[in-house]
Amino acid sequence: MTPRVSVDFAKIDMSVDELCQQLMDSSHTRLPVCGEDTDDVDYVVTFREAFTWQQQGLGKKKLSELDLEKIIKIPLTKRIDRVFEIFQKSHKHIALVLDEHGGVAGIITLEDIIEEVFGDIKDENDREDVYIRRCSDGSIMVKGNVVVDDLLDEFNLEHQDIRLDEEYLGETVGYLIISMLERFPVNDEVLELQGKKNTLVLTVKDVTDGRIEDVLVQNISKI
Numbered sequence: 001m002t003p004r005v006s007v008d009f010a011k012i013d014m015s016v017d018e019l020c021q022q023l024m025d026s027s028h029t030r031l032p033v034c035g036e037d038t039d040d041v042d043y044v045v046t047f048r049e050a051f052t053w054q055q056q057g058l059g060k061k062k063l064s065e066l067d068l069e070k071i072i073k074i075p076l077t078k079r080i081d082r083v084f085e086i087f088q089k090s091h092k093h094i095a096l097v098l099d100e101h102g103g104v105a106g107i108i109t110l111e112d113i114i115e116e117v118f119g120d121i122k123d124e125n126d127r128e129d130v131y132i133r134r135c136s137d138g139s140i141m142v143k144g145n146v147v148v149d150d151l152l153d154e155f156n157l158e159h160q161d162i163r164l165d166e167e168y169l170g171e172t173v174g175y176l177i178i179s180m181l182e183r184f185p186v187n188d189e190v191l192e193l194q195g196k197k198n199t200l201v202l203t204v205k206d207v208t209d210g211r212i213e214d215v216l217v218q219n220i221s222k223i
Contacts, residue, residue, distance in 0.1 A: 001097055003106040009034040010045055010063065017059040019050045030094045032071055032107060033063060039103050041096055043068035071096050076105050081184075084113050088179070114175055115145075138219070141205070144174030144212030155200070155219045162193040162200045174212035177202060185212065197222050 010019055010031040023031065033043040045068060053059070053066065072095040074083060087093065087110050099105040132154060133141045140154055149169040152159065159166055168176050177185055185191075185204045193200040199220045206214040 001106045001108045001112060004038055004104050007032065007038070007107050009038055009041070011035075012043070012064045013062055015059065016050060016053045016061050016063070016066075019045060019063065020054050020059075023047050023050055030109075032094070032096060033068060041104055042070060044071040044094055045069070073098055074108070076100065080113055083108060084110075084178075087113070088182075114172055135216075140217045142173055142215050142217055144177075144215060145172050147171070148173060148176055151217060155198075155217075157198060157200070157219070160195070161198050162195040164193055173202070173215055173217075177204065177212065177215070184210065 008022075008026050008028055008031060010022060010033045012033050012035050014022075019031075023029075029047040031045055032041050033045055034041045043063075045063065049069075053061070058066070072086060072090060072092055074086065074095050074097055076097050076099050083095065086095070093110040095108050097105045097108050131143045131146050132150070134154070135141060140151070142151055147169075148164075148171055151173055152162075152169075159169055168179070171179075177191055180191055181189070185207060187204060187207055189204045191202045191204075193202070199222070201218040201220060203216040203218075204212060204214075205216050206212075
C-alpha cells in the first residue's frame, strides 16, 4: 500500500490538459481524484482516458465536467486475498484504502498485491540467471515473479503461438497461473497453454508461505 502522504492525487477542478501534464511528469498510469481535500476521493482517472480526452479536443474541460470512473474503496483491515478477488472480479487495478474512521489511509494497486504474493517483479536490471534457469532437457525453471513476455522469449514464442491473450505479456508467471486457475495453486499443479503447433506446460514446483516460488516450464512442439 502507498500511504496517503505519498499518493499523487489529481484534483477534480483541474483541466484535462493539466491532468495530462501531471501524468507525464509522474510515473503513474492511474491517479485518484480528490475534491476539497485528500479525504474527499470518489474517482480515478487513467493515462489512457486522459490522453483520449485531450485528443478529442476536451483539453480545457475540468474533470468535474466529465464522466469519471468510481474508485473502489476497501477497509484497511481487508485481507490481501480478498482484495485480489475484488480486483479480479471488477477488472480494476487500483483501490482506495480507508482507515477505521473512514478517512483515506492510502491506495493499493494490483502490482502491490503481486509483489506481496510473488516478490518484487523482475526488471531488466535484475540478474537473469537468478530468475530463469535452463535445464538439460530443454525445459526452464522460473521464479513466479518472472514476466510472461520474458518467458516466451526464452522459447522464441509469441503469445499467439500458445493462444495467450496479449494482456498477459506484462504480467508475471505467478499472476498468469492464478488468473487461469482462478485460485491459488498447489505444488505439482499443471497448467497447459495449447496452441496450434506448441503447448507450454507450466508445473508449479514450489509454493511457500502463499507465494509461488518455482515453476517448471516445458515447450512441447506438435509435429
